[in-house]
Amino acid sequence: MSVTKELVTERLRSVSGPDFSGNIVDLGMLSEIFIADGKVFFSITVPAERADHMEPLRAAAERVVKAIPGVTGAVVTLTAEKKGGGMEAAPPPRPAPPRPVPQRAAAPAARTPPPAPPSRAPGKRGVPGIDAIIAVASGKGGVGKSTTAVNIALGLAANGLKVGVLDADIYGPSMPKLLGIHGRPESADGKILKPMLNYGLKVMSMGFLVDEETPMIWRGPMVVSALTQMLREVDWGHLDVLVVDMPPGTGDAQLTMAQQVPLAGAIIVSTPQDLALIDARKGLNMFRKVDVPLLGIVENMSYFIAPDTGKRYDIFGHGGARREAERLGVTFLGEVPLEMGIRESSDAGRPVTVSRPNGPEAAVYRDIAARVWQRLQEEKGAGASGPAIVFE
Ligand SMILES: Nc1ncnc2c1ncn2[C@@H]1O[C@H](COP(=O)(O)OP(=O)(O)OP(=O)(O)O)[C@@H](O)[C@H]1O
Structure with missing residues (x-):
């Protein structure tokens, strides 16, 4: 039986408002x-001020849809009710003076603030051999942060750089699965x-050190010591970039990590919906607070291309992150489509950047990686000594 919109709508009538x-x-x-x-995608609009309590409603809708015979998957997200097109639930903009956003000729999709001096927060020791450590973070879970982090890392590697990945998502490490790596690290x-x-990346994750079933009740200080060990007691050798997959959110643990790691x-990473953007802004503010330069924002699950017709659907409010980036004077690094191939290849431990290097998604990630690298050079200051690389 083929799944129809009418059938899905009918079943969703069983979900109370x-x-x-x-x-x-x-x-x-x-x-x-x-x-x-057989995969069903839609979003549910909820009152912004009550969004925090609406997760059970979202989960109920997803459950109902997944139970329909013939449905093989469902992506259901919450989006905020807009009054007058604004983001009324958003916190007030940060008080810092606005920075000019000149348009760059080399990367038309990116609006770039003028280079800021690299982070010079006191007490942060660099890691010998690692030229630059960058964090990939999100204001909340489930926006595709780890998927984006791994594909950016592979995009940087595809562009000829020596790249490492540190999975700092100590509560829910995902790199072993995403990169199809099993076993335990050795020590001489x-x-x-x-x-x-794997795939040319050097990788360290709490997932290699602790059994998946082991409950991990880490408290703030333990999180930091585990992170410090994975950063400093690993033989990384020489890396151009170490990509750190941060735990989702903007709580104390994340703040401490952002403070401790010489980023x-x-x-x-954000999805386009208002609610995700509100959280993304908290993430931006967290890094500003600890004086870490913002390389930019990635909009994930930005739009959907129908595999049969090639038609584009903006079901989740495409463009929200770009507008937000422009508003805040932060570089917009690019948009990644909602694409089943991205999900399936990640689940299979073969990220799309390596499993389909000639596909459009791999090109999207390589472009984002190129902008990240460019932003990094800007932050390091003009005439930075990086390898001379020509991006396509
Ligand atoms: N662009 C995309 N298209 C389709 N599926 C995606 C995309 N990005 C991520 N996903 C899927 O969404 C799910 C969540 O992604 P991921 O684990 O990367 O998110 P996260 O923000 O790191 O989550 P967590 O908060 O659990 O760490 C995964 O199943 C992943 O394969």
Whole structure:
């Protein structure tokens, strides 16, 4: 039986609206429903001020859809109700003076603030052999931060750089799975660990050191000491860039990490919806607070290309992150489509940048990686000594 929009809509009538009044269909809370290859995509619009409590509603809708025979997957997201097209639920903009955003000729998609001096926060020791450490972060979980981090790392490597990945998502390490790496790191002297290797990347993750089933009740200080060990007690050798996949969110643990690691810059991953952007802004502010330069924002799950017709659908409000980046004077690094191939290749431990290097998604990630590298050079200051690389 093929899945139809009508059938999905009908089933969604069983999901109650907020306060158990009516149902989410008749209350007009659904976006357009899109179905491709048995996978169902849509978003639910909720009042911005109550968004934090709406996750059970989202989960219920996803459950109902996944239970329909013939449905092989569902992506359901919450988006905020807009009043007058603004982002009323957003916190006020930061008080810092606005920075001019000159348009760059070399990267037309990127709006770049003038180079700021590299982070010189006191007490941050560099890691010998590593030229630049960059964080990939998100204001909240599930926006595709790890997927983006790994593909940016592979994009940088594809452009000829020596790249490492440090999975700092100590609560939910995903690099072993994303990169298809199993086993335990070795140590020649019982102290310094050798990083694991795949697809040309050197990788370290808490996932290699602790069994998946082991509950990890790390408290703030332990998180930091685990991170410090993975950073400093690993034989990274020479790296042009170490990409750190941060834990999602902007809590104390993330703040401490941002403070402890000698970061050359940070990338924020967001989905286009208002709610995700509000969280992304918290992420931006967190790095500003600890004086880490912002390399830019990536919009993930930006738009959807129907595999059968090639038609583009902006079901999740494409463009929100670009507008937000422009508003805040932060570089927009690029947009990644919602693409089943990205999900499936990640799940299979073969990220799309290596499994389909000639495909459009790999090109998107390589472009983003090129902008990241360019931003890094700008932050290091004019005439930085990096390898001379020509990006396509
Ligand atoms: N552009 C995309 N298209 C399709 N699926 C995607 C895309 N980006 C990420 N995903 C999928 O979304 C899910 C969440 O992605 P990921 O684990 O990278 O997010 P995260 O923000 O790191 O999550 P967490 O907060 O759990 O660490 C994964 O199943 C991933 O394969």
